[in-house]
Amino acid sequence: MLQWLPENVSTFGQGVDDLFHAIYWLTLIVFILVMGTLIVFLIKYRHQEGKKADYIEGSTTLEIVWTAVTTVIVFVLAMFSYPQWNNIKSPTQFPDNPDVVVQVSGKQFNWDMTYPGPDNEFGTDDDLELENELHVPVNAVVHIRLTSIDVIHSFFVPQLRLKQDALPNRFINVWFEATKAGRYEIPCAELCGFGHSGMLGYLNVHTQADYDAWVQERWPQ
Amino acid sequence: MHDNEHASHDHEESFIRKYIFSLDHKTIGKQFLIYGLIMFFVGGGLALLFRWQLAYPDQPLPIIGASQQYLDEGEVVTGADKMWERIYESDKEEWLEINMPSGVITPEFYNMLFTMHATIMVFFVVVPILVGAFGNFLIPLMIGTRDMAFPILNMLSFWLAVLAAIVMAVGFFVPGGHAAAGWTGYAPLSADPQWTGVEWGQNLWAISLLIQGFSSLVGSINYITTIINMRAPGMTFFRMPLVIWSLFIVAILLLLAFPVLSSALALLIFDRLAGTTFFSATAEGGGDPLLWQHLFWFFGHPEVYILILPGMGIASELIPVFSRKPIFGYRSMVYAMIAIAFLGWIVWGHHMFQSGMRSEMGNFFMTTTMLIAVPSAIKTFNWLGTMFRGSIRFTTPMLHGIAFVSMFVIGGLSGIYMANTPVDIFIHDTYYIVAHIHYVVFGGSLFAIFGGIIFWFPKMYGRYMNDVLSKIHFWLTFIAFNCTFFPMHILGVGGHMRRISNPQQYEFLMEPTTIKFLMWQFEFQGFIGMNIFITMSAFTLGFAQLILVFNFFWSMYKGKVAEQNPWQVNTLEWEAPTPVPHGNFGQIPTVYRGPYEYSVPGEESDWIPQAQPEHAPATGGD
Ligand code: HEM
Ligand SMILES: [Cu+2]
Ligand SMILES: [Cu+2]
Numbered sequence: 001m002l003q004w005l006p007e008n009v010s011t012f013g014q015g016v017d018d019l020f021h022a023i024y025w026l027t028l029i030v031f032i033l034v035m036g037t038l039i040v041f042l043i044k045y046r047h048q049e050g051k052k053a054d055y056i057e058g059s060t061t062l063e064i065v066w067t068a069v070t071t072v073i074v075f076v077l078a079m080f081s082y083p084q085w086n087n088i089k090s091p092t093q094f095p096d097n098p099d100v101v102v103q104v105s106g107k108q109f110n111w112d113m114t115y116p117g118p119d120n121e122f123g124t125d126d127d128l129e130l131e132n133e134l135h136v137p138v139n140a141v142v143h144i145r146l147t148s149i150d151v152i153h154s155f156f157v158p159q160l161r162l163k164q165d166a167l168p169n170r171f172i173n174v175w176f177e178a179t180k181a182g183r184y185e186i187p188c189a190e191l192c193g194f195g196h197s198g199m200l201g202y203l204n205v206h207t208q209a210d211y212d213a214w215v216q217e218r219w220p221q
Numbered sequence: 222m223h224d225n226e227h228a229s230h231d232h233e234e235s236f237i238r239k240y241i242f243s244l245d246h247k248t249i250g251k252q253f254l255i256y257g258l259i260m261f262f263v264g265g266g267l268a269l270l271f272r273w274q275l276a277y278p279d280q281p282l283p284i285i286g287a288s289q290q291y292l293d294e295g296e297v298v299t300g301a302d303k304m305w306e307r308i309y310e311s312d313k314e315e316w317l318e319i320n321m322p323s324g325v326i327t328p329e330f331y332n333m334l335f336t337m338h339a340t341i342m343v344f345f346v347v348v349p350i351l352v353g354a355f356g357n358f359l360i361p362l363m364i365g366t367r368d369m370a371f372p373i374l375n376m377l378s379f380w381l382a383v384l385a386a387i388v389m390a391v392g393f394f395v396p397g398g399h400a401a402a403g404w405t406g407y408a409p410l411s412a413d414p415q416w417t418g419v420e421w422g423q424n425l426w427a428i429s430l431l432i433q434g435f436s437s438l439v440g441s442i443n444y445i446t447t448i449i450n451m452r453a454p455g456m457t458f459f460r461m462p463l464v465i466w467s468l469f470i471v472a473i474l475l476l477l478a479f480p481v482l483s484s485a486l487a488l489l490i491f492d493r494l495a496g497t498t499f500f501s502a503t504a505e506g507g508g509d510p511l512l513w514q515h516l517f518w519f520f521g522h523p524e525v526y527i528l529i530l531p532g533m534g535i536a537s538e539l540i541p542v543f544s545r546k547p548i549f550g551y552r553s554m555v556y557a558m559i560a561i562a563f564l565g566w567i568v569w570g571h572h573m574f575q576s577g578m579r580s581e582m583g584n585f586f587m588t589t590t591m592l593i594a595v596p597s598a599i600k601t602f603n604w605l606g607t608m609f610r611g612s613i614r615f616t617t618p619m620l621h622g623i624a625f626v627s628m629f630v631i632g633g634l635s636g637i638y639m640a641n642t643p644v645d646i647f648i649h650d651t652y653y654i655v656a657h658i659h660y661v662v663f664g665g666s667l668f669a670i671f672g673g674i675i676f677w678f679p680k681m682y683g684r685y686m687n688d689v690l691s692k693i694h695f696w697l698t699f700i701a702f703n704c705t706f707f708p709m710h711i712l713g714v715g716g717h718m719r720r721i722s723n724p725q726q727y728e729f730l731m732e733p734t735t736i737k738f739l740m741w742q743f744e745f746q747g748f749i750g751m752n753i754f755i756t757m758s759a760f761t762l763g764f765a766q767l768i769l770v771f772n773f774f775w776s777m778y779k780g781k782v783a784e785q786n787p788w789q790v791n792t793l794e795w796e797a798p799t800p801v802p803h804g805n806f807g808q809i810p811t812v813y814r815g816p817y818e819y820s821v822p823g824e825e826s827d828w829i830p831q832a833q834p835e836h837a838p839a840t841g842g843d
Contacts, residue, residue, distance in 0.1 A: 003736050004715040005647075006729055016643045023641060027634040034601065034630050041608040042623070045544070046615070052827060053820040054610040058550035062606070063599065070598040074591040077641065082584050084643040089580040108416065151410040152510060154575065154650060158716035158729055161647050165576050167510060168409065168502035172577045185729050189650040189718050191403050193416055194328040197721035 006158045009180040009205070013161035015084045023077070088162070094175045099140035106146075106153030106166040109195030111186060118219055128218055132201040137211035138181045144174040154190035157203055165190055178205040242380075244372035245803055249379050250358030251681060254674070256382065257350035258770060264341035265763050271334040271722075274326045276756035278723040285317075286324025316394065329418070331722035332401035337393075339404035340426065343528065344433050345386055347666050351531040352437070352475070353382065355673055356444055356468045358681065362794035363465050365453025365812065365832075367804045370446040374439045381436035385429045392425035400426035403720065405521070408500030408513040412492040424493055427486045434479045434486075441479075444472035453793065453832075455812030459555070460831065462792050462816040463548065466555050467534025470562045471527050478523040485516035514576055518569035526565045528662055530558060532625060532669030533600060539622035539672050540607050542790050543614045545827050547817040549606030550599075557596035557603075564593050574642050575649050583642045590640035597633045601626065612820070612827075616788070617691040621672025624699055628664025632657055635710065650720075653713025659706040671695070671769065678773075679787050683800045684780030690772040697765035704758035708751050717748055724748055791830045792816045 002024055008017055045053075086093050103114040103122060113134045117126030122145075136142045146155055148166040155174065156163045159182075164174045186201035206214060243249060273282055281287050284301065291302040305323055308315050320330040357375065361368055369375045392399040397420035402411035406426070414420050448469045452461070461469075491497040498506030500513045541548045548554060570578060570586035604626050613619070635657040639645045648654065671694075678686045717730055724730045731747035745751070786795040793812070797805050810832035818829040 001711055001714055004711050004734065006716055016647060019641060020638070020644050020647070023638050023644060027637060031630065031634055034605070035627060037605055038608070038623070038627065041605065041611075042613060045608060045611045045613050047545075047612045051612060053544060053546040053612040055547065055820050055822050056549065056606070056610060057547050058553065058603070058606065062602070063550055063553045066602050067595060067599060070595045071592075074594055075588075077637075078584075078588050078591055081587060081641050081643055085583055085587070086580065088643065088646060089583065091580070151416050152407055156650075156716075156718070158647070163575050163646050163649060167577050170502070170577060185727060187718055187721075187727055191332070191407070191410065191720045193410060194332060194401070194418075196332075197328060197723050198726040200726065 007180075008159060008161060009178050009182065009184070010160040010162065011177040011179060012084070012088050013159075015087070016161040019081060019084060022080070026073070026077070089164075091173045094143070094173065095141045095177075097141070098143035098175070100136050101143045101145070102134060102136075103145040103147065104134065104155060104166070106148040106150075106155070106188065106192070108150050108193050109188070109199040111153075111155070111188075111199075111201035112149075113201070115218075126219065132186075133204060134186065134201060135204045135206060135211065135214055136178060137208050138178055138205050139208075141175060141177050144176075146172045146174050151192045152190050153188045153192045153199070156187050156189035157184055158187075159184045160203075163189055178203075181205045181207050181210075242376060244368070244376055246357045246361050246369045246372070246375060247681070247801055247805075249375050250354050250356070252379050253349050253353030253357060253382070254681075256379075256386070257346050257354060258773065260341055260345040260349070260386065261766070262770070264338050264346055265766060267334045267338040267341070269760060269763050270326065271331055271338070272756040272759045274331055274722055275724065276753040278725050279325055281324035282321065282326070286321075292323060320398070326722070328722050329398060329401060332403075332417075332720070333393075333399045333419075333422070335720060336400050336403050336426075337389075340400070340430075341389070342662070343404060343524070344430060345382075345389070347528050347662060347670075348437065349382060350670050351666060352444075352468065352471060352527070353379070353440065355464070355531060355535065355670075355677075356440065356472070358677065359464060359794060360444055360447055360468060361451070362680075362797060362801065362805055363462050363792050364448060364451065364456050365793045365796075365806065365810050366447065366451040367806065367809070369443050370451060371443050374443050378436045378440040378443070381432055381439065385432040385436060388425050388429040388432060392422045392429070395421040395425065398422050405517055406489070406513070407517075408489065408492070408510045409502060412489060412500040412510075412513070414493070424490060427490050427493075431483055431486050431490075434483045437475045437479050441472035441475040444468060445476065448472075453809050453812050456793075456831075457812075459552065460812055460815045462534075463537035463551070463554055463558075464531065464534030467530040467537075467558055470558050471530050474523045474527050474530075474562055474565065478520045478527070481516055482520035482524075485513060485520070488516075489513070511573075511576060511578065514573050515569070518572045519566075521572065522569040523562075523565045525658075525661070526561055528666050529629075530561065532666040533558065533629075535669040535673040535676075536604065536622045536625045538790075538792070539618050539676060540604055540626075541817045541819060542788055543616055543619035543622070544608050544611030545614070545819045546607055546611040547815075547819055549603045549609070551815065551817065553599055554603055557599040560596040561593060564589060564596070568593060571640055571645075574645050587640055587642045591637065594633065594637060594640075597629075601630055601633070617688060617695055618672040618676035618788075620692075620695050621668045621675070624695075625665055625668040625672065628660055628668060628702075632660030632665055635660060647716070648713050650718055651713040652709040652717045652719055655719050656706050656709035656713060659702075659709070663702060663706070668698075671698070674773070676788065677794075678776065678780075679783030680794055680797070680799060680801065682777050682780070683783060684776055685783050685787070686776040686780055687772050690768055694765055694768040694772065697768070698762065701758050701762035701765055705755055705762050708755055712748055712751060715748060724752060789828050791818055791828055793831055796830065796832050 105112040111132050113130045115128040116122045146166045148168045153166045155166055160176050162176055182205055184203040186203055188199035287302050287305045288298045290296045290298050297306055308318050397418055399422040401417050401419050410416050411423055488499040492499055498508040500510050501508040502510050568590045570582055571590040574583050675686050675691050734745045736743045785799050793810055796810050812831045816831055820827045
C-alpha cells in the first residue's frame with residue numbers, strides 16, 4: 001500500500017516514511033493476528049449438535065497481559081515519534097541560518113509568495129511578490145513565514161511530507177530542505193471556499209546554479 | 222411470571238396520543254428509529270451525488286443531467302434536456318439551475334453536499350438511532366421498569382429533533398444555499414458570509430444543531446436519571462447489560478459535551494448576525510479562529526465516542542447470546558468503556574496537529590490519543606475471548622456483530638497512523654481520514670445498528686424481519702462497504718486531499734503509477750480508476766440499503782410472527798410480553814444474576830434468564 005506514497009524529496013521526509021512503514025508493519029501484523037484468531041474461532045467454535053459452550057467468565061491474567069503489552073507498544077511508538085515531530089514542527093529546533101526566507105500567504109484561492117530581496121527585510125522596495133510560484137535552491141534550508149489574508153488554508157507539499165495550516169493574522173514558521181530539483185505542486189489542504197479544489201501553487205526546486213541565475217535575473221546588480 | 226395483568230395506567234388512548242405525541246418510551250424509540258432511517262436516506266443520497274462528481278468530474282449526472290448533444294449544440298434529445306430547456310427559458314432562477322446547471326454539480330454545491338452529508342449522518346442518523354432509538358427502547362425494558370423517569374421530557378426530546386431536522390432541511394432552499402464550511406464548520410470560513418456567499422444556510426445549520434443539542438440534553442438527563450433510580454430489584458450496576466452501561470456512559474458524555482458545542486454555535490451566530498468577532502482574526506477584534514477549533518473538537522472528540530460506544534454495547538449483547546457464552550471479562554469491558562470516555566476528553570488536539578497549535582502540545586495529544594488504543598484493544602480481545610470455546614450460531618444479528626468487531630479493528634488501527642504526529646503531517650486532511658471515519662462509524666456503529674435492529678425487531682414489532690432479505694442485505698453491504706472505503710486508505714497514502722471536488726486538477730494525483738504485488742504488476746492512471754471504482758461500490762452500497770428499508774417496513778406487517786424470546790436471551794426485555802404493553806411488565810421482575818449466564822455447568826438449559834429465581838426451570842420462548 002505504501003508504494004502509493006509520492007516520492008520523498010525532503011531531508012526530514014525519510015523519517016516520516018520510516019515511521020509510516022513501521023506502523024504499517026505493526027498494524028498489519030496485529031490485523032492478521034486478530035483476524036486470523038477470529039476466523040479460527042468462528043470455524044472451530046461454530047455450533048455443533050450436542051456440543052455445549054464452555055462457561056468462561058474471563059481471565060484477569062490475560063486482561064493484565066494485553067493491557068500491559070499494548071501500553072508498552074504505544075509508548076515505544078510514541079518515543080520514536082517525538083524527535084521526528086519536533087524536528088519538523090518545533091521552531092526552537094529548526095536549523096538556524098536559513099539560505100532562503102520567503103513569506104507565503106494564502107488567499108482565496110492562490111498562494112502569494114513574497115521574497116524579502118537582497119536586504120533580507122520584508123516590507124522594503126526590493127521585495128518580490130509572485131503568485132503561486134515558489135523558487136528555492138536544492139539542498140538548502142528554506143524558512144517560510146506562513147500566513148493567510150482571509151480564511152484558513154493549508155500549505156501542503158506531498159513530496160516534502162510537509163503540511164501546515166495557514167492562519168489569518170498569525171505567522172507560522174515552517175522549514176524544509178529539498179533534496180531533489182524539480183517542480184512540485186502545492187495544493188491547499190484545508191477547505192477554504194468554493195475555489196478550494198484547484199487552489200494550487202508550485203514549488204520550483206532549482207539546482208544552485210539555476211537558482212543563482214534566477215536571483216540574478218530578478219535582482220540584477 | 223408472564224401474567225398479562227396490565228399495569229394500571231394502560232388504558233385506551235387516542236391515535237394521536239398513542240402514535241404521534243406518545244409518552245411511551247417504546248413508541249418514542251421507534252419514532253427515533255424511523256426518523257433516523259429516513260435521514261439515513263437523505264444523507265446517503267447526498268453522498269451519491271458528490272461521489273458522481275468525484276468519479277466523473279464536471280460531467281452531467283445520470284438521468285437528470287443534460288445529454289452531450291444538448292451541451293454541445295443545444296439540441297434537445299432526452300427528457301432531461303427538455304427539463305433544462307424549460308428551466309433556462311424561465312425568468313426565475315431555479316434551484317436546479319443554481320446548484321447543478323445541466324446536471325453538473327457546481328463547486329459551491331459540492332461543498333454544500335459533503336457538509337450536509339456529514340452533518341446529517343452524525344447528528345441526524347447515528348446519534349438518533351443509537352441513543353434515541355436504542356436508548357429509549359432498551360433502557361426501561363432492560364433495567365426492568367415501566368417507562369423513563371420523565372416521559373414528557375422524552376417526548377420533547379423527539380419533537381425537538383424533528384424541529385431540528387426541519388430547520389436543517391429549510392437551509393437547502395434559502396438564497397445563498399446551505400452551509401458549505403464542512404461539518405466541522407471552521408471559522409473564519411463559517412463565521413463571515415463574505416468568504417462563502419452562504420447567508421442563512423450557515424445560520425440555520427447552527428440553529429438546527431443548537432436545537433438538536435437541546436434534544437440530546439433532555440434525552441441524556443432522562444437516561445441518567447432512569448438508570449440511576451429506576452432499576453428493578455436486584456439489578457445492581459454490575460448486573461446491568463453492557464449496552465445499558467454504554468448508553469449510561471454516553472448519556473453522561475452527551476450531557477457534558479453538547480453544551481460546549483452549543484456555546485460555540487451561539488458565539489458563531491453572534492459573529493454572523495450581531496457583528497461580534499469571537500472567531501475573527503482581525504487584530505482589533507480580539508478573536509481567534511483557533512478558538513472555534515478548540516471548542517468544536519473539545520465537543521467533537523467525545524462526540525465520536527458517543528457514536529461508537531452504544532455500538533460496542535450492542536455488539537457486547539449480540540456476541541455472548543449467539544456464542545452461548547458469558548461475555549469475557551464483564552468488568553474489564555465496563556472499565557474499558559469508562560477509560561475510553563475519560564480519555565476522550567483529553568485527546569481533542571489530535572484533530573489540530575497541523576493547525577498551528579504549539580508544537581509541544583502535539584506530543585501530549587499524540588500520547589493520550591495512542592493510549593486510547595489500549596482500552597480499544599481490551600474490548601476487541603474480550604470479544605474474541607467471548608467467542609473462544611463458544612457455540613457460535615451464525616444468525617444475521619451475529620454476522621453484524623462479527624462485522625462490527627472486524628471493521629472496528631481496521632478503524633482503530635488506522636487511527637494509530639493519524640495519532641502519530643509525523644505521519645499525520647502527511648495524511649491529515651486526506652482521504653485517509655475519510656477511510657478511518659467510515660470504518661469506525663459505518664463499519665462500526667452502523668453494522669451494530671443493523672444487527673441491533675434485526676435482533677430487537679421481534680420485541681419491537683412482534684415479528685421477525687425476513688431472514689433471506691436480511692442476509693442479502695448483510696453480504697451486499699459488507700462487500701460494498703469494503704470496496705467503497707478500503708481504497709480510500711490508498712487515496713490517502715497517495716496524498717489525495719479530502720473535500721476537493723475535482724481530483725483531476727492535480728498532476729500528482731494523475732501520475733501513472735506501477736504497483737508491484739508479489740509477482741503481479743498493475744498499471745494505474747493516477748487515481749481516476751480508483752475513484753470510479755469507489756463510486757460504483759458506493760452506488761451498490763446505497764442500493765443495498767433499500768433492501769433493508771423495504772425489509773423493515775414489509776416485516777412490520779408481513780413478517781413471521783415471533784415468540785416472546787426468540788433468541789433465548791437472558792436480559793429482562795425478553796421477559797416482557799410481545800408486543801410489549803404500555804407499562805412493559807405485568808409485575809416488575811426481580812433480578813437474580815448477571816445478564817450473561819449462558820451454558821452454566823450443571824444446568825439443563827444453556828441459558829438462565831436474569832429474572833429466574835434460583836433453580837426454577839427456564840421459561841419463555843422455545
Ligand atoms: C483507536 C482509536 C482511535 C484513534 C487512535 C483515532 C485517532 C484519530 C485521529 C488522530 C484523528 C484526526 C486525524 C486528522 O485530522 O489528521 C481522527 C479523526 C477522526 N476520528 Fe478517530 N480515532 C480512533 C477511533 C475513532 C472512533 C471510534 C471514531 C468514531 C466512532 C472516530 C471518529 C473519527 C472522526 C469522525 C474523525 C474525523 C473528523 C474530521 O476531521 O472530520 N475515531 N481519529
Ligand atoms: Cu483550500
Ligand atoms: Cu478525535
